[in-house]
Amino acid sequence: MSSPYFTLPEFRYTKPKTIEEVVKVLDEYGENARILAGGIGLISFMKERLLSPQVVIDIKGIPELRRIEYVEGNGLHIGAAVTIAELQGFLGERVEIGNKYRALSEALPQISDSLIRNRSTLIGNICEALPYMDGYPPLIAFDAKLHSVSVKGEREIPVAEFMKGLAETELKTDEFITHVTVPEPPEGAVSGFTKFSSHSEFSATAIAALIRWSERRDERIARISYGSVSDTPILLQEAGEIFRGEGSIDSMIDRVVETALSEINIISDLYATADYRRRLIEVLTRRLLVRLFKEVIG
Amino acid sequence: MGNLIGSRIPPIDSLEKVTGTAVYTSDIDLPGQVYLKLVTSPYAHAKIEDVDYRKALDVPGVVAVFTGKNFPYRFGIYVGDRDMLAIDKALWSGHPVAAVAAESWEAAERAAELIDVEYEELPAVFDVEEAVGPKAPVVHEKLGEYRVFPGLFKPVPGTNMANTFRLRKGNVEKGFEKADIVVRENDFFVPFASHGYMETQNAIALYRVDGTYEIWTSTQSPFAVRNLIALSLGIPMHKIVVHHTYTGGGFGGKAGIGWEPLPMMISKKLRRPVKLVLSRAEQFRSAPLTASFKANARMGMTKDGRIVAYEARFLFDCGAFADYTVNVARTAGYMCGGPYDIDDVFCETIAVYTNKAPTTAFRGFGHPENHFVLELMMEKAAKALGMDPVEFRLKNLLKPGISTTCTGTKLRKDAGRPDIALERAAKAIGWSEEPAEPVEPWKVRAKGIAVLVKGPSQPPNAAASAMVKFNEDATIDVIVGTGNMGQGTVTSLAMIAADAFGIPLEKVRVSPFRSTDSMAYTWQTVGSRGLFTDGQALMKAIEDAKDQIKDVAAQALRVSKEDLEVADGKVFMVGKPWINLKLEDVVMGYMYENGNSIGGPIIGRGHHIATQCTILDPETGQGSPTIFYTFGATGVEIEIDVLTGEVKILRASQAYDIGKAINPLLVEGQAIGGFVMGMSRTLFEELRFDERGNMMNPNFSTYYMVRTKEAPDDIRVELIETPQHDGPHGARGLGENVMVAVAPAIISAINRALGTNIKRLPATRENIVKTIEGQNPDLLERAMRALRLGR
Amino acid sequence: MTVNGERRAVEVKDNELLLDVLRDKLYVKSVKAACWKGECGLCTVLLNDLPVKSCMVLAMEADGADVKTAEYFIKNGELAPVQRSFIEHGALQCGFCTPAFSLAAHHLLQRNPNATREEIKEYLSGIICRCTGYKQIIEAVEDARKYYQK
Numbered sequence A: 001m002s003s004p005y006f007t008l009p010e011f012r013y014t015k016p017k018t019i020e021e022v023v024k025v026l027d028e029y030g031e032n033a034r035i036l037a038g039g040i041g042l043i044s045f046m047k048e049r050l051l052s053p054q055v056v057i058d059i060k061g062i063p064e065l066r067r068i069e070y071v072e073g074n075g076l077h078i079g080a081a082v083t084i085a086e087l088q089g090f091l092g093e094r095v096e097i098g099n100k101y102r103a104l105s106e107a108l109p110q111i112s113d114s115l116i117r118n119r120s121t122l123i124g125n126i127c128e129a130l131p132y133m134d135g136y137p138p139l140i141a142f143d144a145k146l147h148s149v150s151v152k153g154e155r156e157i158p159v160a161e162f163m164k165g166l167a168e169t170e171l172k173t174d175e176f177i178t179h180v181t182v183p184e185p186p187e188g189a190v191s192g193f194t195k196f197s198s199h200s201e202f203s204a205t206a207i208a209a210l211i212r213w214s215e216r217r218d219e220r221i222a223r224i225s226y227g228s229v230s231d232t233p234i235l236l237q238e239a240g241e242i243f244r245g246e247g248s249i250d251s252m253i254d255r256v257v258e259t260a261l262s263e264i265n266i267i268s269d270l271y272a273t274a275d276y277r278r279r280l281i282e283v284l285t286r287r288l289l290v291r292l293f294k295e296v297i298g
Numbered sequence B: 001m002g003n004l005i006g007s008r009i010p011p012i013d014s015l016e017k018v019t020g021t022a023v024y025t026s027d028i029d030l031p032g033q034v035y036l037k038l039v040t041s042p043y044a045h046a047k048i049e050d051v052d053y054r055k056a057l058d059v060p061g062v063v064a065v066f067t068g069k070n071f072p073y074r075f076g077i078y079v080g081d082r083d084m085l086a087i088d089k090a091l092w093s094g095h096p097v098a099a100v101a102a103e104s105w106e107a108a109e110r111a112a113e114l115i116d117v118e119y120e121e122l123p124a125v126f127d128v129e130e131a132v133g134p135k136a137p138v139v140h141e142k143l144g145e146y147r148v149f150p151g152l153f154k155p156v157p158g159t160n161m162a163n164t165f166r167l168r169k170g171n172v173e174k175g176f177e178k179a180d181i182v183v184r185e186n187d188f189f190v191p192f193a194s195h196g197y198m199e200t201q202n203a204i205a206l207y208r209v210d211g212t213y214e215i216w217t218s219t220q221s222p223f224a225v226r227n228l229i230a231l232s233l234g235i236p237m238h239k240i241v242v243h244h245t246y247t248g249g250g251f252g253g254k255a256g257i258g259w260e261p262l263p264m265m266i267s268k269k270l271r272r273p274v275k276l277v278l279s280r281a282e283q284f285r286s287a288p289l290t291a292s293f294k295a296n297a298r299m300g301m302t303k304d305g306r307i308v309a310y311e312a313r314f315l316f317d318c319g320a321f322a323d324y325t326v327n328v329a330r331t332a333g334y335m336c337g338g339p340y341d342i343d344d345v346f347c348e349t350i351a352v353y354t355n356k357a358p359t360t361a362f363r364g365f366g367h368p369e370n371h372f373v374l375e376l377m378m379e380k381a382a383k384a385l386g387m388d389p390v391e392f393r394l395k396n397l398l399k400p401g402i403s404t405t406c407t408g409t410k411l412r413k414d415a416g417r418p419d420i421a422l423e424r425a426a427k428a429i430g431w432s433e434e435p436a437e438p439v440e441p442w443k444v445r446a447k448g449i450a451v452l453v454k455g456p457s458q459p460p461n462a463a464a465s466a467m468v469k470f471n472e473d474a475t476i477d478v479i480v481g482t483g484n485m486g487q488g489t490v491t492s493l494a495m496i497a498a499d500a501f502g503i504p505l506e507k508v509r510v511s512p513f514r515s516t517d518s519m520a521y522t523w524q525t526v527g528s529r530g531l532f533t534d535g536q537a538l539m540k541a542i543e544d545a546k547d548q549i550k551d552v553a554a555q556a557l558r559v560s561k562e563d564l565e566v567a568d569g570k571v572f573m574v575g576k577p578w579i580n581l582k583l584e585d586v587v588m589g590y591m592y593e594n595g596n597s598i599g600g601p602i603i604g605r606g607h608h609i610a611t612q613c614t615i616l617d618p619e620t621g622q623g624s625p626t627i628f629y630t631f632g633a634t635g636v637e638i639e640i641d642v643l644t645g646e647v648k649i650l651r652a653s654q655a656y657d658i659g660k661a662i663n664p665l666l667v668e669g670q671a672i673g674g675f676v677m678g679m680s681r682t683l684f685e686e687l688r689f690d691e692r693g694n695m696m697n698p699n700f701s702t703y704y705m706v707r708t709k710e711a712p713d714d715i716r717v718e719l720i721e722t723p724q725h726d727g728p729h730g731a732r733g734l735g736e737n738v739m740v741a742v743a744p745a746i747i748s749a750i751n752r753a754l755g756t757n758i759k760r761l762p763a764t765r766e767n768i769v770k771t772i773e774g775q776n777p778d779l780l781e782r783a784m785r786a787l788r789l790g791r
Numbered sequence C: 001m002t003v004n005g006e007r008r009a010v011e012v013k014d015n016e017l018l019l020d021v022l023r024d025k026l027y028v029k030s031v032k033a034a035c036w037k038g039e040c041g042l043c044t045v046l047l048n049d050l051p052v053k054s055c056m057v058l059a060m061e062a063d064g065a066d067v068k069t070a071e072y073f074i075k076n077g078e079l080a081p082v083q084r085s086f087i088e089h090g091a092l093q094c095g096f097c098t099p100a101f102s103l104a105a106h107h108l109l110q111r112n113p114n115a116t117r118e119e120i121k122e123y124l125s126g127i128i129c130r131c132t133g134y135k136q137i138i139e140a141v142e143d144a145r146k147y148y149q150k
């Protein structure tokens, strides 16, 4: 839908300086408190009266959450208050890291538009948890992990298991995400991202893939993730097995496409019909995989 | 005469706009104003049993709540079917049923959420074909009581027929008998669309104790607003003052009357200024859109490629108010034959009510509709004949001074050249060469072209006036009524005035503010008529001012008036330019050395009324409907990714015979903007409704309009200048023509590239793939194979 | 908050949006709105020199921040080069989108004076113009690059 309203419901705004303070407010207010990162999603939801929290917790004042860091071997650490534009800048300036996380580097500039990316965060995108959130496929392809904290302690949630349904996540009401870690991709792996829309701003299909090819079958890795095609983003579990199996690359790609089409519960909505999505899944998967294979074996 | 005419001058209001200091109506706040929020119906058709707003009144800051019971009035320009708030029943999902007035937006919105409306749902009708059937629910039971523009429209009480228009030229059945080949096509379809102007509709009203209503409104037509309010409410016109300033786009959607009566009447009740601004969702769901239509057509040709008969039938889905759309439909009807010379023509257009959002004028006004059908029929006919589409069109175009249009009037000699426009548009996209091979094997390329003609659709007596008011230092205020939506008319008018007196453009001002009590009258700023009509009025005002100047100067210089000329900022004797007076010394009166004075402040005035128009014959639709025609053509070369349906415009051409390009920079801006708007509607835009009539995509994320990413780089504008003798400097209007042929040009290119027969808009990526799957599966299969082998 | 170079103190409620505070409380009317939900970009302002959509920012988030709008440049005595270029290219019609485009383009060229046509299109794709068809806007930005290159 779309909101007829100009103004927001009433709430109290707080801007804590530490994670502990956030946790305290969350503990006290539970589902009546919401985190504000970039605010793009939260403000939209409040405008549409889908959310009316009593307390809005702005996390941009917490220095720790603004951290982006890459540690060789450990991977990428992205704080919850890091904007997509900042992350783009980070990966853009450090070409090597950017290339290592190519699916992410390719996805970021395709999330909404440059002005929104100046505010919105990758973690906010994940926490907003709508099917067409483009942050999911690349993070899932890299097997990224969200780190949450609450009064009860900290835990780690794989991005692939985070979204439960429309605007529903694994997160408890007293918990929030502090950062996401994107592990070091396997040695020699390549990755990429692609998305396509028909007649709306949002993707009709988004795909991220990470491939490590090797003559030795047991060393092969394939993580292919689909967004915007089903109720929640999906990691195509079978892709790895297919590539570790027998056959030519062409036949493997055929099987990946077949499996994607048969295994994913493809939806019809305002952005595209299931039929069109089926077409896009096939076309985009092939294009992306062909591109990646060209890179690894020329 | 100066040398301004024809030069590329940035719009005179650019500086204000680029710095954001230009004041639009939505920027105006009046001290003590209250804010209005609408409560809208969630049902497409429902009796309003009760509106309970007790809880709303308890919200701090709420001043009052109003419902349709407070305002039992109907409004409209052609068929007075509009209400301010739903009267007794809601006619569409989104129909405003109540309005809250409060001290802030926040209070008004909070209260609006608390209003309980009790509805009794009624059977609704969404499909036009169903709506004209005998069993359809009737949208307007009291249609027979509405005020209708005399002579032009005939709503049928007890039905959903807001108007039926028929055009009969010659005898179409006899015509088809002469045909060697007949092509026919059913199921043309164009969906509801939004004007998408950036400034949503808004109005602020202030009732004064002396009984005057002042209204600031984002409109194209201040005088029409005043006139229509006065007619419906019985208020003397001088007691209504409509103010107009910068308008953030209109495209027809701000013509006629808008929301003005609501804040105006509420202001009277509350004795406070009242401001209404629509949110974008309200703009989509509750305000007038552009109508959808279905159509069928038939065309007969001789073997050698002469069109001998053409027949078309349109059903316009007007939604809940057909007020303005009846004339859109009528115009599509009388222009059905477009730029072609056809002896036997029949067209029927029926404007139909349904329980969907109301509709109104849209840039092009009936012409994009009739040309979509006509030009796709031309493609089909050319194919059936095995002729080149350009050659086929050239063979059938109207010839100025020789042919008669489909309303049976002979086309004037100086009407402009459709043939040259077509040739230039074709040449600019390299029509005679095959498109280059695309790089990827799953892509295809093709070219498409379409021709158009358009004139303003207006009542035969539409008039305009202008004044040229001199200041002490011989600077000029040009006073015109033409609206200021960015179409550049005011810049052209200022140029005409500066040029006529030979003074720098900076010495001429056209105020961005217009008020009906102090500006010169013009009927409306619609139909691309602004420059043509207001320009002619201005030319006369200039002559009048010059005449007055010469009177004074003749006396002062003791020469004969006939020997005087005004130019270069002076009045001087022809042949003896040293005998002269500076304008400064004349325009406030001339003072002799001894102090004796003659003359006085100079105000030139002029007017224009359409003299050559007639009311069309009620049976045959024959007559002279308009004051000028502007011919043009649009060409495109496109590339399509067969696998995803993505269309890229590789190059486009826009060629128009505009008589005279007073300012080519502005003309190009119109042509480019019009192309992209047309492209956007062709490839993306469709308002969708669910089975209960709820609009599903009332926002810019899902009602997608073209952004910079899709904007074509290569749009060539070709201007042809065959002067029209009564146009200002020979100019004709252009603002709306620029969109008319875009959709058929793009669709015919798509069809040529894909071997399909698309005749519905929009051709979204998804719809294109679906069409290929249905109509040319081999092409898709080949492309899929190429993709599979791609490695 | 500093607005266009002037310190402005204003009382705001927690749920107010930057857009509304600028327009309705500080009367900075160059900031337009056409969708009120992040889609059209007309409410763009430079928040600490970064272009953002002010209908998606709480006023409280801008506490103490520097806000610049299109008027900034006249107040400062000189138009931004890209604004001049907009005028020369006729890159505006109704003008409702122009302040937003000029702010975003100005920021882009300051950051990347060699932006390619594709980069310009990409950067401006969050702002809608219904009038111009964008071509003259994009060309005006391209043409203005030279003023930012020094």
Ligand SMILES: Cc1cc2nc3c(=O)[nH]c(=O)nc-3n(C[C@H](O)[C@H](O)[C@H](O)COP(=O)(O)OP(=O)(O)OC[C@H]3O[C@@H](n4cnc5c(N)ncnc54)[C@H](O)[C@@H]3O)c2cc1C
Binding pocket: A034, A035, A036, A037, A038, A039, A040, A041, A042, A043, A044, A080, A110, A111, A112, A113, A116, A119, A120, A121, A122, A123, A124, A125, A126, A127, A128, A132, A133, A134, A135, A171, A175, A176, A177, A178, A201, A202, A203, B701, C037, C038, C039
């Ligand atoms: C015009 C437009 C176009 C868009 N196009 C796209 C697109 O193409 N692709 C796409 O993927 N998205 C798109 N979006 C969505 C946009 O990218 C997301 O709304 C944005 O990324 C959310 O990030 P944020 O930081 O603004 O989140 P916020 O609004 O701050 O948060 C979103 C939600 O997550 C919660 N949350 C945020 N951070 C945390 C945390 N650390 N822990 C727990 N909960 C948290 C909030 O409480 C809120 O409910 C678009 C949005 C708009 C308005």
Ligand code: FES
Binding pocket: C032, C033, C034, C035, C036, C037, C038, C039, C040, C041, C042, C043, C044, C053, C054, C055, C056
């Ligand atoms: S009003 Fe802010 S993006 Fe449209």
Ligand code: FES
Binding pocket: B198, B248, B249, B486, C092, C093, C094, C095, C096, C097, C098, C128, C129, C130, C131, C132
């Ligand atoms: S100039 Fe009107 S919206 Fe851009």
